[in-house]
Amino acid sequence: MTLTPVTVRRAIARMTSGLDGPLLAIVLALTGIGLATLYSASYDTPARFHAQLLNFAVAFAALWVAAQVPPQTLARFALPAYLLGLALLVAVALFGDVVNGARRWLHLGFLRVQPSEMMKIAVPLMLAWYFHRYEAALRLRDFALAGLLLALPVALIARQPDLGTALLVFAVGFYVIFFAGIGWKVLATLAALALASVAPLWGLLHDYQRKRILTLLDPTQDPLGAGYHIIQSTIAVGSGGIAGKGWLHGTQAHLEFIPERHTDFIFAVFSEEFGLIGNCVLLLLYALLIGRGLMIAANAATYFSRLLAASLTLMYFTYAFVNMGMVAGILPVVGVPLPFVSYGGTSLATLFIGVGLLMSVNRHRKLVQT
Amino acid sequence: MHLAELKDYERELYNFHLRMVIAAVVALLAFGALLARFVYLQVLQHDYYQTKAEDNRISIVPIAPNRGLIVDRNGIVLAGNDSGYTLEIAPDKTPDLERTIDQLSKLVEIQPKDRSRFERLLAETRSADSLPIRTRLSDAEVARVAANRYRFPGVEIKARLFRDYPLGETASHVLGYTGRITERDQERLEALGVSANYRGTDVIGKSGIEASYQEDLHGNAGFEQVEIDAAGRAIRTLTRTAAHPGDDVALTIDTGLQQVAEAAFGDRRGALVALEPATGAVLALVSQPGFDPNLFVDGIDPQSWDALNNSPDHPLNNRAIAGLYPPGSTLKPYLALAALELGKRTPKSSIVDPGYFMFGGRRFRDDRPGGHGVVNLYKSLVESCDTYYYMLSNDLGIDAIAQFLAPFGFGSRTGIDLDGEASGVLPSPEWKAKRFRSPEQKKWYPGETISVGIGQGYNAYTPIQLALALATLANGGVMYRPRLVDHIDNTRTGERRYEEPQLVRRIPLHEANVAFIKHAMEGVNRDPEGTGARAFAGAQYTSAGKTGTAQVISIKQNEKYEEKNVAERLRDHSLYVVFAPVESPKIALAVVVENGGFGARAAAPIARAVLDYYLLGKAPARKGVKEDDSSQAGD
Structure with missing residues (x-):
């Protein structure tokens, strides 16, 4: 094959045929913002920025692969992926490495993985496939079983403990069940039960988790301990003002007042430097991402792909809302990264694979408009 | 396709779309709440948080004034200042005081009396400060400690001015003496309302002219506005107000x-x-x-x-x-x-x-x-x-x-x-x-x-x-x-x-x-x-x-x-x-x-x-x- 303009164009067309233009644009914009903010946050550790560039390249490749796989093939992977993930979670509980008091990582000889991350994809796949199989007549029993399928990994992840990931996995699974059409009455009953179980659950939480929730109610009670994160990030956001202090000029970030400024609290860095205007742009991009995702879900060809697309889309919403809400001091501090912005290879890969799946669903949408 | 099935499918799709609309509305409301919070923090409360951020980053560091001289009626210096190095230990930042002093004693000479003086200072002085374990280090000793500094967290060499009485015992009861500010001195200074001026100062007149003319001899502290990071390390100096040295006191003594x-x-x-x-x-x-x-x-x-x-x-x-x-x-x-x-x-x-x-x-x-x-x-x-x-x-x-x-x-x-x-x-x-x-x-x-x-x-x-x-x-x-x-x-x-x-x-x-x-x-x-x-x-x-x-x-x-x-x-x-x-x-x-x-x-x-x-x-x-x-x- 010779390299003529036509063959090159064809090759590019073939390469990009699976990619959705609007979604790609939104994700690239978010990633750009993320890299710029990370560059500012890693003024003293430039290696992080370079590592994230590599993470981005890997994640983008994963996105491309995921976008090429048709939903039918994905459905076939659902059960094996779920079982593998569950097995790995059990393995983590038994042999995992302890980092910062939590057992989250598993050594697989050449690399360390965080099995809980893959559950963010495996759980919606599994549940969507499960509901798809029993699509004809869904009964309460089916929802109950789905609930069990969800509860197992969530419980294992929460035990690590990794409340943030557990929350996200629970959220994405719940969205599948919700869109599968669980009855409103059942939902209301479950909500009531959940409220009633708050008190007993409180007893199961770790001390630091309780402290985080209590600290949210009154951060000033422990200004140098648990309240420090919230106080300093709120100061960063508030002092950013309307226009922000300018890129690379955030004092809170650059004088190390913001803890975990590369990862969970990177939004504080962004918000301090770009102000309310930057926040609005970010909110808008996330809103567009969610809008585009829901549009893809609405037009999805099958029950399976519809559920998958809708739940993944709302998972991005959950990510963004919980993270920004936490940094802005209206939600408790749970370890949820800001999607496409926070530093972290595994997390970025998961997010991009999710977007790839959305693109796959979009590519195989109903060809005939009704 | 069967009509009933098609109907079911339609209703199911309708249900799905309805739930998507609900989800979208919830998401929009949530983002709206975030936006409201941002406006509150960044517009309404901006001044407050701006001040907080400035407070965070700016620290005021006092500069101790040089103590005035005491001279006799002919200008002969009776009490002067001599620069020298002290080896100081910050008790708060030192994990094991005893061990640190033991190890330091291998680098510089630390006599039992230095130790007991240090312990006495530790008991007398308000904490947080660094206290001298040895004074007037020789250049060789300074070099030895400096080379090993990384081994001793909380240990510092400070260049300081020492009160020096060149004539020794001469007129000792007239001059009196200076000593480190004790907790009791501190309370007295606070009662007098001048403690702010003593924020960088270590020594105070205890008796004689040193005590009765303390205010004149002390001078006025200067201040440095320093940008600090979260760990309290000074990053750079923003403004500097120089200290005013104390007045020189000339005695009638011959x-x-x-x-x-x-x-x-x-x-x-x-x-x-x-x-x-x-x-x-x-x-x-x-x-x-x-x-x-x-x-x-x-x-x-x-x-x-x-x-x-x-x-x-x-x-x-x-x-x-x-x-x-x-x-x-x-x-x-x-x-x-x-x-x-x-x-x-x-x-x-x-x-x-x-x-x-x-x-x-x-x-x-x-x-x-x-x-x-x-x-x-x-x-x-x-x-x-x-x-x-x-x-x-x-x-x-x-x-x-x-x-x-x-x-x-x-x-x-x-x-x-x-x-x-x-x-x-x-x-x-x-x-x-x-x-x-x-x-x-x-x-x-x-x-x-x-x-x-x-x-x-x-x-x-x-x-x-x-x-x-x-x-x-x-x-x-x-x-x-x-x-x-x-x-x-x-x-x-x-x-x-x-x-x-x-x-x-x-x-x-x-x-x-x-x-x-x-x-x-x-x-x-x-x-x-x-x-x-x-x-x-x-x-x-x-x-x-x-x-x-x-x-x-x-x-x-x-x-x-x-x-x-x-x-x-x-x-x-x-x-x-x-x-x-x-x-x-x-x-x-x-x-x-x-x-x-x-x-x-x-x-x-x-x-x-x-x-x-x-x-x-x-x-x-x-x-x-x-x-x-x-x-x-x-x-």
Whole structure:
């Protein structure tokens, strides 16, 4: 094959045929913002920025692969992926490495993985496939079983403990069940039960988790301990003002007042430097991402792909809302990264694979408009 | 496709879309809530958080001012500043103090006394600060510690200014000393409302001029606005307000005179105060033994402290202003003056001295067994005849004596600019009634008046009171408050502030009477029978003096005081007061030599050495003025 303009164009067309233009644009914009903010946050550790560039390249490749796989093939992977993930979670509980008091990582000889991350994809796949199989007549029993399928990994992840990931996995699974059409009455009953179980659950939480929730109610009670994160990030956001202090000029970030400024609290860095205007742009991009995702879900060809697309889309919403809400001091501090912005290879890969799946669903949408 | 199935599918799709709309609305509401929160934080509360962020990043670091110098009247530096390195440990940042000090001792010499001083500082000082474990490191030691610094968190080498007293013990009681600010000092500074100005300062004046002129010497702290990171590390300086160094204090002390006087004491204990009668300026103020104020500069080690504090010689006591001594016969000139002023005696009238005075069935013995024969007022002073004054005080009465002596400053603080001055005791019936409890003791007995008349009994005065009274007499009754500071130089503006002589009072006295007393006191040093004649033999200036011997133990009526039988500490104190030249007095001084015996023997030669130096510029040949052993002429 010779390299003529036509063959090159064809090759590019073939390469990009699976990619959705609007979604790609939104994700690239978010990633750009993320890299710029990370560059500012890693003024003293430039290696992080370079590592994230590599993470981005890997994640983008994963996105491309995921976008090429048709939903039918994905459905076939659902059960094996779920079982593998569950097995790995059990393995983590038994042999995992302890980092910062939590057992989250598993050594697989050449690399360390965080099995809980893959559950963010495996759980919606599994549940969507499960509901798809029993699509004809869904009964309460089916929802109950789905609930069990969800509860197992969530419980294992929460035990690590990794409340943030557990929350996200629970959220994405719940969205599948919700869109599968669980009855409103059942939902209301479950909500009531959940409220009633708050008190007993409180007893199961770790001390630091309780402290985080209590600290949210009154951060000033422990200004140098648990309240420090919230106080300093709120100061960063508030002092950013309307226009922000300018890129690379955030004092809170650059004088190390913001803890975990590369990862969970990177939004504080962004918000301090770009102000309310930057926040609005970010909110808008996330809103567009969610809008585009829901549009893809609405037009999805099958029950399976519809559920998958809708739940993944709302998972991005959950990510963004919980993270920004936490940094802005209206939600408790749970370890949820800001999607496409926070530093972290595994997390970025998961997010991009999710977007790839959305693109796959979009590519195989109903060809005939009704 | 079946119609029913299709219908089901339609309804299901409708349901799905409905739920998607609900989800979208929820998401929008959630984002709306975030937006509201952002507006609240970044627009409505922006100023508040802006301030918070600034507070976070800006720290105020105090800059300690350099302490002012203390110089003498000729500009000789008595207290200066010396730069040097200290090895300091911040207890809060050091995990294991004992181990750290052990390991440091392998790099620099750390003696047990350094350790105990450190522990003492640790107990005295408010925490958070770094405390010196070693001061004045050598360059080699600095290099060794610097190379190993990474091993010692919380250990720092600091370049600092040390208070330095180049002349050591010279004028130690005038200068006093500085020491580290203790918790008690801190509380005092806070009470005074000046603690902010002391935020970078480690040392404070503890006694002497260092304490009484602390405010002038200290200066004003400067401040640096420093950008800090979350760990408190300084990143860069934003603004800087320089510290204003403390003012230089110039004393009235003449260092040469001071050194001559101190040397004249030799190993003897005692005090000397020399005043300029016309101004109240203190020319020399000696309290022996002295101490080396350099020991206190960075916190005295407990061993040296115990040695100073427990010494039977009490070197830290300032005898010149706080030591109380019976004046002995040095009080006689004032009683003689009282006799003239109150018309109880005339220069011409005489008494016959049999060697004792009988009063109330008690025999008051004269110092000379056979008596002085016929004694007039002149002779009573020159030969220091006790019997004359037994009679005189009986004639004057205690009330008149007390009333006449009080304006000369006897029994009240002179107001010299040093802390810790004692007021002494001018005996009177009122004083006795206040001082004692039982009615028996409160009563004044006429016999007590007789003892007061020769400077014994309850009389107890400080050497500075004796010097001030004499200066006032030399000045014809005009009293100036004694003061140690001549002027204060503001090193910043170059402005010089003179401390003006402060007139205390003018005692109304008849010139002729004063002249007569001076004439008689001149005779003490000049006439062959004068008690000070031997000490002042061959003096090239006129001087008016009076010897005194103060009993430490009382001698029973028929006992004879035998010096060799009395333990050294119980021997009489030797006193001498003198001013010179008689015509226009330039210097008036009082000398007390503890347990020195006769006034003429120990104290007068010291006075002679001081006057020779001050009036003639003659330095004595060697340290320690020889006692005049042959001088047995009583007093």
